[in-house]
Amino acid sequence: xxxxxxxxxxxxxxxxxQWRLKKYSLQTTHQWSKMKFLPIENDQPNExxxxxxxxxxxxxxxxxxxxxxSDELKWLPNGSELIKESRKVASDSASxxxxxxxxxxxxDTLPEFANNPIAPKYPDIIISKLGPGxxxxxxxxxxxxMGKTHAKWSPVATAWYRMLPEVVLLxxxxxxxxxxxxxxxxxxxxxxxxxxxxxxxxxxxxxxxCTLCRECIRDEEWEKRVAIHRVKxxxxxxxxxxxxxxxxxxxxxxxxxxxxxxxxxxxxxx
Ligand code: SF4
Numbered sequence: 001x002x003x004x005x006x007x008x009x010x011x012x013x014x015x016x017x018q019w020r021l022k023k024y025s026l027q028t029t030h031q032w033s034k035m036k037f038l039p040i041e042n043d044q045p046n047e048x049x050x051x052x053x054x055x056x057x058x059x060x061x062x063x064x065x066x067x068x069x070s071d072e073l074k075w076l077p078n079g080s081e082l083i084k085e086s087r088k089v090a091s092d093s094a095s096x097x098x099x100x101x102x103x104x105x106x107x108d109t110l111p112e113f114a115n116n117p118i119a120p121k122y123p124d125i126i127i128s129k130l131g132p133g134x135x136x137x138x139x140x141x142x143x144x145x146m147g148k149t150h151a152k153w154s155p156v157a158t159a160w161y162r163m164l165p166e167v168v169l170l171x172x173x174x175x176x177x178x179x180x181x182x183x184x185x186x187x188x189x190x191x192x193x194x195x196x197x198x199x200x201x202x203x204x205x206x207x208x209x210c211t212l213c214r215e216c217i218r219d220e221e222w223e224k225r226v227a228i229h230r231v232k233x234x235x236x237x238x239x240x241x242x243x244x245x246x247x248x249x250x251x252x253x254x255x256x257x258x259x260x261x262x263x264x265x266x267x268x269x270x
Contacts, residue, residue: 045079045101047110051118051142052076052101059130066130071123073140077113079103082139100141121243156250157240164234165210168227169202178202181226184216208236 053073059066079101107113128136147154167189173181174195181202182190191205212230217223239247 045141045143047079047103047105047107049144050079050101051107052080053140053142054081054138055127055140056135056137057130058135059132061133063132065132067126068128068130068136069123070120070125070127072127073120075107075118076139077107077117079107080139080141100139155242155244157242159237159239159250161235161237163230163232164236165207165212166227166229166231167204167207167210168229169204169225170227171225173202173225175200177225181216181222184218184222185210186213186215187211190216 052075054076055068055072055074057066057068057072080099082100083097084100108117130136145153147156178190178192178200182188182192187206187209189204189206189210191203193201193203195201210228212228214228217226217228237251239250241247241250245253
């Protein structure tokens with residue numbers, strides 16, 4: 001559950017950036033029936049730093065097994081509904097019972113979420129399967145955090161970059177040589193252009209697909225016909241998002257952070 005991406009419009013989520021379901025200790029008896037909070041760090045959980053979901057599913061005795069999916073998570077805009085154990089005993093009937101959050105207003109009145117209720121981004125992510133007589137009842141608190149504190153808050157799954165490959169034909173490669181060159185490349189960088197009258201010429205059709213494997217210039221004679229380079233100031237990033245933010249937003253946010261860091265270094269040095 002910790003990695004379920006939430007939906008409420010990518011950009012409104014930027015202000016509530018990198019929410020992740022906070023970890024709970026589930027007392028897993030034979031069935032997941034009880035749960036208890038781990039203490040929430042530092043800040044008191046409030047409407048600005050915490051989003052609360054409730055999930056309550058019961059598979060009745062004698063019924064077939066059921067699959068619990070992410071659409072069963074219901075947003076609680078007023079915060080936690082669980083009353084703290086210690087307060088249950090101490091509180092008198094007149095005072096408001098203390099829960100695990102202290103919301104001063106309902107989150108559905110906040111401009112970010114007024115017309116954009118928070119819900120799991122994908123409704124069909126399987127959370128668990130329940131057998132007859134089993135039940136899950138839980139409250140899940142999504143808290144704001146940063147990837148540098150813990151990877152669970154990172155909105156990026158896998159990210160890597162490579163330099164732009166450059167493939168240049170140093171001379172005309174024609175006819176059988178063109179066919180030979182085309183068949184050498186495992187990722188189809190080259191194509192054949194029909195010149196008419198039975199003449200053919202090799203072209204570099206998909207240079208970005210080049211993996212720089214050097215297969216096409218393995219034979220010495222081909223080194224004078226084909227040149228393979230990396231463009232040293234052109235990077236191609238591949239970013240896989242966990243789903244909370246689209247990859248292009250992740251990239252631009254990362255560039256902004258890098259820019260800030262560079263400015264701080266320049267300020268320190270000047
Ligand atoms: S280096 Fe490899 S991938 Fe690139 S053009 Fe040559 S054969 Fe194709």
